Amino acid sequence: MATQIENSNELEYEKIAWGTSLPVPSVQELVRNDTKEVPPRYVQNNDNRPVIIFEPSQESAEIPIINFSLLADGDEDERTKLHLACKEWGFFQILNHGITEEVIQKVKTAVSGFFELPLTEKKKYAMEEDDLHGYGQAFVHSEEQILEWSDIMFLIIYPLKSRKTVVWPELPGFKEAVEEYSKNVERVRDEILGNMSLLLGLERDRLKEMHGEMKHAVRMNYYPPCPNPDLVLGIGPHSDATSITLLLQDDDVTGLQINHKQKWLPVNPIPNAILVNVGDCLEIWSNGMYKSIEHRAVTNKEKVRISVATTVFPADTTELEPVETMISEQHLSMYKRVKFLDLIKHGMAKTMDGKIFIEYAKEEDNQRP
Numbered sequence: 001m002a003t004q005i006e007n008s009n010e011l012e013y014e015k016i017a018w019g020t021s022l023p024v025p026s027v028q029e030l031v032r033n034d035t036k037e038v039p040p041r042y043v044q045n046n047d048n049r050p051v052i053i054f055e056p057s058q059e060s061a062e063i064p065i066i067n068f069s070l071l072a073d074g075d076e077d078e079r080t081k082l083h084l085a086c087k088e089w090g091f092f093q094i095l096n097h098g099i100t101e102e103v104i105q106k107v108k109t110a111v112s113g114f115f116e117l118p119l120t121e122k123k124k125y126a127m128e129e130d131d132l133h134g135y136g137q138a139f140v141h142s143e144e145q146i147l148e149w150s151d152i153m154f155l156i157i158y159p160l161k162s163r164k165t166v167v168w169p170e171l172p173g174f175k176e177a178v179e180e181y182s183k184n185v186e187r188v189r190d191e192i193l194g195n196m197s198l199l200l201g202l203e204r205d206r207l208k209e210m211h212g213e214m215k216h217a218v219r220m221n222y223y224p225p226c227p228n229p230d231l232v233l234g235i236g237p238h239s240d241a242t243s244i245t246l247l248l249q250d251d252d253v254t255g256l257q258i259n260h261k262q263k264w265l266p267v268n269p270i271p272n273a274i275l276v277n278v279g280d281c282l283e284i285w286s287n288g289m290y291k292s293i294e295h296r297a298v299t300n301k302e303k304v305r306i307s308v309a310t311t312v313f314p315a316d317t318t319e320l321e322p323v324e325t326m327i328s329e330q331h332l333s334m335y336k337r338v339k340f341l342d343l344i345k346h347g348m349a350k351t352m353d354g355k356i357f358i359e360y361a362k363e364e365d366n367q368r369p
């Protein structure tokens with residue numbers, strides 16, 4: 001009977017067939033086995049090796065902070081702040097978002113509880129080679145690829161029918177914590193997208209509608225300590241192929257760096273804040289006015305770092321192109337029309353390095369200087 005239920009569930013969910021991924025070892029397990037040196041597959045080329053700065057920097061303190069409750073009350077000044085944040089930074093922190101500390105702590109505990117399970121337990125929820133749902137490492141497409149110093153768990157949350165429930169860990173409280181957090185993030189997501197729509201001169205619901213059947217997923221990143229952090233990257237430089245990403249950082253461990261004005265800038269964690277970034281879809285929709293900024297994560301010698309990224313993205317079949325309000329004689333369309341799935345597949349076929357997803361959509365002749 002149980003098998004039948006499982007089978008029927010497996011038939012119902014939708015694969016995330018963006019490409020295939022080769023199985024690679026768990027990095028957490030390498031560290032558990034007391035690996036003293038970074039194995040060669042994880043060593044970055046010289047020009048990609050990180051400079052690691054953990055001290056809070058003045059520049060990092062300048063990353064815009066948006067007061068969500070003002071935004072939700074329709075405050076024009078706060079909306080203008082959001083506009084500038086998306087244009088000039090592509091990243092901003094949100095405070096007063098109304099998601100309680102308890103809800104945030106519960107989801108963090110659930111995620112860390114999952115990664116602390118023995119490998120044999122976690123493997124029950126492993127990704128399949130041609131599907132992104134579950135536990136493993138995303139986007140490993142060649143034996144030569146330099147690997148990242150992290151393990152991940154990727155779960156689709158909404159729409160409900162896209163969930164692959166067989167890879168949801170059966171850990172007490174896990175599902176409830178992820179659900180409760182996601183329900184809260186949904187509200188924040190919609191308010192932000194609504195305000196962005198208004199800022200782009202569109203009806204409030206338009207950006208949301210433009211996703212087609214919107215997907216809302218959680219990517220849980222686990223970065224174990226590394227014996228030689230200046231040789232590896234927890235996650236390599238990339239921009240997110242999302243519309244927006246909402247990130248819960250570790251409160252105590254700095255790791256995320258954003259490429260701001262050609263420099264890697266560490267993002268100081270603010271406890272219980274949500275860090276939001278503009279993804280490639282929004283860069284296309286806004287005709288390049290909002291920037292999907294490259295970012296990466298570095299590791300350290302002592303501490304595990306966990307981050308929880310809620311990724312919001314369109315249906316595979318959704319066609320992306322700049323909205324009409326962002327095109328004029330002065331600003332010709334910078335992107336050709338592309339299907340979301342083609343954007344992803346194009347990116348997957350190359351190494352996960354830099355803004356490869358969005359390069360595919362660029363109209364070469366119409367770029368802003």
Ligand SMILES: O=C(O)CCC(=O)C(=O)O
Pocket residue numbers: 219221235240247249255256295296297306307309
């Ligand atoms: O761990 C982080 O801070 C960044 C994670 C990230 O960039 C991602 O999941 O796309």
Ligand SMILES: [Fe+2]
Pocket residue numbers: 238239240245295
């Ligand atoms: Fe990212």
